[in-house]
Amino acid sequence: MKILIVDDSAVMRKIVTRALNEGGHTDIVEAGNGQEALDQAGDVDIVFTDWNMPVMDGLTFVKELRKSSNVPVVMITTEGGQAQVLDAMRNGVNDYVVKPFKPSVLLGKVENLIK
């Protein structure tokens, strides 16, 4: 399974990668913003994306992605308010994780989405 991690923070990409590695997921590609992610999303099985990013934010990325792909997308965000979550889900996000999070939460999302 190939997983795409989209976040402008290299540290956050490492944190997510480490969590996924603990679950045996090692085929991972990274992007630093939504624009870069669109170029890499063609052959991945799950996407984890941040919301607030420069160049292209996570929500815009998902809207663009949904024009050509149904790949499951998990939004990782500090925006934990109900309005933000509903906005994300309406625009094609399948699930979300609110920072701060435990590594096991990310692995649970992967398991749910590949069922």
Added chain:
Amino acid sequence: MSENIVIKENLIQDFIDSTSEVLSTMAAIDVEPKGYREVRSDTNNAGTTVCMDITGVIGFSGGRQGSILVTLSEQIAMSAVGGMLGTALEEMDADVTDGVGELVNMIAGGAKTKIQQKGFDFELSIPNTIMGANHQITGPAASSRTRLDFGTPAGDFFVEVHLKQE
């Protein structure tokens, strides 16, 4: 000068809880809240905060304007970011600067979620990180600053909420 909404509306606990949750969940660091104090600047003089070794700062706008900062010693910064990455860090490298930005991003975001439930709303900017021993950050004139002090096994740090008065 109008009242400090952070204190008046009891938003302090939201920032304390968010800071504790972020450090404990992401970095496995137990944080001890050590109180707060308000520092005001008047209409003619901007307020200046003398920071520690590294500071993450994030602006907010919308209903109110201001910024939130977390400032740390090198030791605590390396301990916190190392905890987030699951590895020991021994120098102030790019991971530490990036990680401190993520720390303030998560603290501000967590507080925002809690504060929204009380009817206040604001938008967060992208975080920035500033380095240098005892660097100073000057806020706008006529603003309130609420400083929240915390203790950890690696030493103390503080979070400050700068709020421009309406």
